[in-house]
Amino acid sequence: MENTWSRFLRNKPAMAGLFLVAAITLAAVFAPYITRYHPTEQLIWTEGSKVQLVPPCGRFWFGTDIYGRDVFSRVVYGARTSLLIGTASTVISLAIGVTLGALAGYYGGVVDDIVSWLANVFFAFPFILFVLALVAYLPPGLPLMYAAIGIVNWAGVARLVRGQVLSVREKEYVEAAEALGGSGARVILRHILPNIMAPVLVQATLGMGGIIMLESSLSFLGFGIQPPTPSWGYEIDQGRQYLLAGAWWWSVFPGMAIMALVLGFNLLGDGLRDVLDPRTEAGERRWGRG
Amino acid sequence: MVIYTIKRLLAAVPVVIGVIAVVFILTSIVPGDPARIIAGKTADPETIQRIREELGLDRPLWEQFTDFFKGVLTFDLGRSYRNNRPVTQVIMERLPLTAKLAVSSTALAVVAGVSLGVVSAVKKDFMLDHGGRVLALLGISAPSFWIGLMLILLFCVKLRWIPGTGDGGWMYLVLPVITLAIRPAAFIARLTRSGMLEVLGQDYIRTAWAKGLPGRAVVLGHALKNAMIPVVTVAGTCMAEMMGGAIVVEKLFSLPGIGRLGLEAILARDFPVIRGQVLLLALVFVAANLLVDLTYPLFDPRIKYGGKGRHE
Amino acid sequence: MGERILTVRGLKTHYYIGGRVVKAVDGLDFDLERCEALGIVGESGCGKSTAALSVMGLIPLGAGRVVGGQVLFKGKSLLNLSSEEMRKIRGNEISMIFQEPMVSLNPVLTIGRQVSEVFMVHKGLNRREALDEAIKILSQVGIPAPGQMVREYPHRLSGGMRQRVMIAMAIACSPEVLIADEPTSELDVTVQDQVLRLLRELKEKMGMAMLLITHDLGVVAENVRNVLVMYAGRAVEYSDVPGLFKEPMHPYTRGLVASVPGPGAAGKKLGGIKGEPPNPFDLPGGCRFHPRCEYAREICRIREPDLVKVGDGRLCACHLYNNW
Numbered sequence: 025m026e027n028t029w030s031r032f033l034r035n036k037p038a039m040a041g042l043f044l045v046a047a048i049t050l051a052a053v054f055a056p057y058i059t060r061y062h063p064t065e066q067l068i069w070t071e072g073s074k075v076q077l078v079p080p081c082g083r084f085w086f087g088t089d090i091y092g093r094d095v096f097s098r099v100v101y102g103a104r105t106s107l108l109i110g111t112a113s114t115v116i117s118l119a120i121g122v123t124l125g126a127l128a129g130y131y132g133g134v135v136d137d138i139v140s141w142l143a144n145v146f147f148a149f150p151f152i153l154f155v156l157a158l159v160a161y162l163p164p165g166l167p168l169m170y171a172a173i174g175i176v177n178w179a180g181v182a183r184l185v186r187g188q189v190l191s192v193r194e195k196e197y198v199e200a201a202e203a204l205g206g207s208g209a210r211v212i213l214r215h216i217l218p219n220i221m222a223p224v225l226v227q228a229t230l231g232m233g234g235i236i237m238l239e240s241s242l243s244f245l246g247f248g249i250q251p252p253t254p255s256w257g258y259e260i261d262q263g264r265q266y267l268l269a270g271a272w273w274w275s276v277f278p279g280m281a282i283m284a285l286v287l288g289f290n291l292l293g294d295g296l297r298d299v300l301d302p303r304t305e306a307g308e309r310r311w312g313r314g
Numbered sequence: 315m316v317i318y319t320i321k322r323l324l325a326a327v328p329v330v331i332g333v334i335a336v337v338f339i340l341t342s343i344v345p346g347d348p349a350r351i352i353a354g355k356t357a358d359p360e361t362i363q364r365i366r367e368e369l370g371l372d373r374p375l376w377e378q379f380t381d382f383f384k385g386v387l388t389f390d391l392g393r394s395y396r397n398n399r400p401v402t403q404v405i406m407e408r409l410p411l412t413a414k415l416a417v418s419s420t421a422l423a424v425v426a427g428v429s430l431g432v433v434s435a436v437k438k439d440f441m442l443d444h445g446g447r448v449l450a451l452l453g454i455s456a457p458s459f460w461i462g463l464m465l466i467l468l469f470c471v472k473l474r475w476i477p478g479t480g481d482g483g484w485m486y487l488v489l490p491v492i493t494l495a496i497r498p499a500a501f502i503a504r505l506t507r508s509g510m511l512e513v514l515g516q517d518y519i520r521t522a523w524a525k526g527l528p529g530r531a532v533v534l535g536h537a538l539k540n541a542m543i544p545v546v547t548v549a550g551t552c553m554a555e556m557m558g559g560a561i562v563v564e565k566l567f568s569l570p571g572i573g574r575l576g577l578e579a580i581l582a583r584d585f586p587v588i589r590g591q592v593l594l595l596a597l598v599f600v601a602a603n604l605l606v607d608l609t610y611p612l613f614d615p616r617i618k619y620g621g622k623g624r625h626e
Numbered sequence: 627m628g629e630r631i632l633t634v635r636g637l638k639t640h641y642y643i644g645g646r647v648v649k650a651v652d653g654l655d656f657d658l659e660r661c662e663a664l665g666i667v668g669e670s671g672c673g674k675s676t677a678a679l680s681v682m683g684l685i686p687l688g689a690g691r692v693v694g695g696q697v698l699f700k701g702k703s704l705l706n707l708s709s710e711e712m713r714k715i716r717g718n719e720i721s722m723i724f725q726e727p728m729v730s731l732n733p734v735l736t737i738g739r740q741v742s743e744v745f746m747v748h749k750g751l752n753r754r755e756a757l758d759e760a761i762k763i764l765s766q767v768g769i770p771a772p773g774q775m776v777r778e779y780p781h782r783l784s785g786g787m788r789q790r791v792m793i794a795m796a797i798a799c800s801p802e803v804l805i806a807d808e809p810t811s812e813l814d815v816t817v818q819d820q821v822l823r824l825l826r827e828l829k830e831k832m833g834m835a836m837l838l839i840t841h842d843l844g845v846v847a848e849n850v851r852n853v854l855v856m857y858a859g860r861a862v863e864y865s866d867v868p869g870l871f872k873e874p875m876h877p878y879t880r881g882l883v884a885s886v887p888g889p890g891a892a893g894k895k896l897g898g899i900k901g902e903p904p905n906p907f908d909l910p911g912g913c914r915f916h917p918r919c920e921y922a923r924e925i926c927r928i929r930e931p932d933l934v935k936v937g938d939g940r941l942c943a944c945h946l947y948n949n950w
Contacts, residue, residue, distance in 0.1 A: 141328055141329070141332060142332070144328075144329045144332070145329055145332030145333055145336055146336075147599075148329055148332075148333050148596045148599045148600050148603075149333070149336070149592070149595075149596055149599075150554075150555070150557065150558030150592060150595035150596060150599070152558045152559065152561055152562070153558050153561065153576050153588075153591065153592055153595060154340075154592065156561075156576070156577075156580055157340060157341070157580060157588055157592065158340075233455065237457055240457050241457060241459065241562050244457070244459050244562060244565075245561065245562065245565060245577065247580075257457070257459075260457075260459065260460055260463065264463050264566070267463060267466070267467060267471070268466075268470075268471055272467060275460070275463055276464075276467075279456070279457065279460035279463065279464070282456070282457050282460065283452065283455050283456040283457075283460070286455040286456070286457075287451065287452065287455035290451065290454060290455055291451070438688075439688075515686075516729065517724060517726055517729040517730045518729060518730055518731055518732040518733070519732075520684060520724065520730070521724065521730045521731065521732070521792070521795075522732065523684055523716070524682060524684060524716055524717060524721070524722045524724075524796075525716065525717035525743070525744050525747070525795060526713050526714060526715070526716035526717030526718050526744070526747055526748060527713075527717075527743065527747055528710075528713060528747070531743070531747070535735075535743070536732050536735065539734045539735070540732070540733070540734055613734060614733070614734055615733070615734060615779040615781070616733060616779070616781045
């Protein structure tokens with residue numbers, strides 16, 4: 025364990041990812057302390073006119089939008105939306121995916137058939153359209169969005185967990201636990217799940233990036249969180265109308281924020297996989313003299 | 315080979331049935347009475363009741379489902395609530411544009427991704443590799459609509475190489491295709507690189523070197539075909555997902571494809587069209603996967619014979 | 627005594643694993659004459675395969691490299707050649723057969739393609755001509771129905787057949803030196819004999835020199851004239867086969883020979899030497915065998931013995947024979 029941890033600390037890309045994720049998370053948590061203005065506040069110059077589309081400067085680091093709002097504040101607060109939806113959806117997809125995947129892998133047979141079939145069906149669904157339909161038809165509100173995105177992602181988690189459980193369940197400690205008369209649920213919870221957490225953690229980390237991306241796409245399409253609450257994708261959509269007129273900052277900075285956060289999760293996930301999965305650790309060899 | 319094909323085809327059937335069922339359930343249980351939508355806000359209860367009967371909405375859900383199922387099998391997906399035209403016709407009008415987008419983007423993504431991945435693997439740990447990996451990482455981390463926006467900013471606004479957005483000739487498709495291709499290209503590049511690195515360490519590559527083959531022949535003739543096996547899978551999935559991903563790009567570039575159609579239908583609660591579209595995309599996905607499965611033997615001859623496939 | 631075709635002097639090949647150095651080959655000397663069959667024996671990890679790969683210029687990139695010494699092929703230094711010049715020699719003038727026929731053929735290319743490309747690369751034949759040659763060479767190595775076999779993929783062939791295909795590729799251009807690295811150790815015993823007989827016959831017919839690398843003294847006894855015994859990256863003894871079995875000189879060789887019931891006992895693994903094989907990261911100083919040697923004296927711990935003449939054409943690296 026010590027070894028894994030120190031290897032993780034020495035993994036430069038993973039550390040870079042951790043830094044990005046941590047920095048953005050801290051910014052989101054302490055948003056009021058690092059921003060000068062409230063994200064929905066429409067600023068007005070002292071002489072009375074709106075602070076419209078001001079390019080980035082010392083006072084407005086990322087400029088202002090057409091409504092006179094500080095883009096930097098909106099980007100920082102937008103991180104809250106992304107992280108909240110990302111985390112909640114990940115929790116939901118893990119809850120569904122781990123449960124169904126573990127049941128399928130452990131009990132096999134009909135349970136496995138049904139879960140695998142369901143997962144295949146969900147895989148076949150066009151994600152964006154599917155979530156769009158869900159979000160559009162069900163009553164509006166944030167929890168709904170978590171649920172919608174969480175439902176989409178469960179299939180991948182279930183497939184992973186099922187495979188892992190299948191490979192772990194033949195191990196001695198599981199057989200020993202069964203021989204001692206442990207019930208199915210108990211064996212799964214106590215003996216199987218703790219041993220397959222590593223790949224699930226990797227998948228969840230990489231999945232965060234995907235969910236944040238999906239959320240930004242939804243809000244870009246106008247189906248995201250209700251304005252005026254800031255969300256990066258919505259900012260980009262709003263800003264793009266002024267892009268051609270030269271007000272690039274309104275959509276460039278939120279996009280960079282998405283990229284930074286998703287990049288962070290991707291680097292972190294790749295790094296975790298390198299550290300936790302011994303297969304990729306084996307020295308690569310290449311033949312020949314190039 | 316024949317047995318393998320039949321097996322794959324049969325395996326796809328339950329998934330297709332599941333897809334049809336979920337599509338039906340999804341669009342049946344949602345709030346909002348379709349009859350009321352069709353009739354309009356001012357309609358009297360009798361009219362709404364009549365429309366409901368016409369659409370068969372008063373019948374039990376089970377019967378509605380079997381009707382829907384039969385309809386799917388005969389390519390009859392009902393009529394659009396908005397303009398009363400057959401759904402299949404509405405979709406088929408919009409499909410060619412999106413299909414063109416998806417196919418060209420997939421082709422571009424595969425060519426660009428595989429080239430980048432191969433170069434990266436062969437030049438492992440050199441500048442070219444580092445540069446390529448960073449590029450690929452950024453590519454999978456940036457949302458495609460934002461990349462598209464940046465491309466517009468660069469090519470339309472700053473350089474003025476390409477006219478603005480809209481639908482009119484192939485020039486207007488260049489940026490959408492590139493935009494749509496970037497993420498899958500980056501993904502394929504990463505996959506190709508890791509696949510190539512693994513393959514380049516195999517004993518049969520040592521044999522190829524020992525035969526005195528030039529590096530080009532070893533990499534492209536011996537290693538690439540082995541490394542392509544996972545890439546084929548991704549490329550197939552990519553194409554299907556692009557049909558869905560096109561929704562964002564079509565909005566960004568104002569292209570009237572099926573993505574835009576879906577968006578319009580969702581806003582108008584045009585259930586038959588939405589149903590038809592979700593169904594179409596899901597079927598494209600299943601078909602693409604089937605195609606991938608059937609393409610495997612071309613890349614991996616071991617699959618052709620054994621029923622169990624690659625691990626004998 | 628014939629003409630020397632391959633001369634190896636002071637060859638050093640090191641691997642770099644996790645920041646540490648493994649001296650896989652560390653000062654190896656040997657000569658190979660035209661048409662000679664020389665066996666190289668030793669426990670696994672003694673550096674015999676690494677030595678062969680060094681001669682071929684096939685040390686895995688990044689994992690290790692040849693750090694010193696000379697490899698002369700027909701008087702030409704192979705280590706100084708450009709990669710393109712070396713490529714033209716590989717598979718053409720010097721060929722190699724590997725241990726694992728199951729994984730040494732490309733699974734996604736037909737047998738015909740894999741054999742014929744040797745002709746295309748080295749003889750400049752076109753696809754058609756090369757395929758015809760491939761069919762001829764496959765029938766020479768005893769592949770039945772070669773005309774059909776060229777369309778098959780490796781997974782359809784048995785291990786013995788695959789090794790025959792490997793041999794066909796190796797001898798396709800009538801090389802002057804054939805290096806066979808444990809060519810039969812992964813095969814069934816009955817198939818082993820067939821493959822070894824084939825190699826012997828081809829060697830005679832084509833007038834090749836052969837370097838047969840093996841851990842199996844039984845294989846050595848029946849297939850080569852001279853033997854080089856390696857231990858921990860160096861040669862410890864060189865002898866003709868009868869001499870080696872009759873009167874092994876180096877204490878390590880004595881242990882090896884004692885563990886085999888007698889010439890003709892193919893398939894027996896080496897063993898019967900007390901102690902553990904040396905830790906490749908931390909080789910003992912002085913004579914590398916001294917921790918396991920029953921004759922070890924003070925000098926063995928301090929000075930590494932040189933490979934010196936100890937009799938009629940025999941060489942040995944041991945302080946026991948220093949006063950010769």
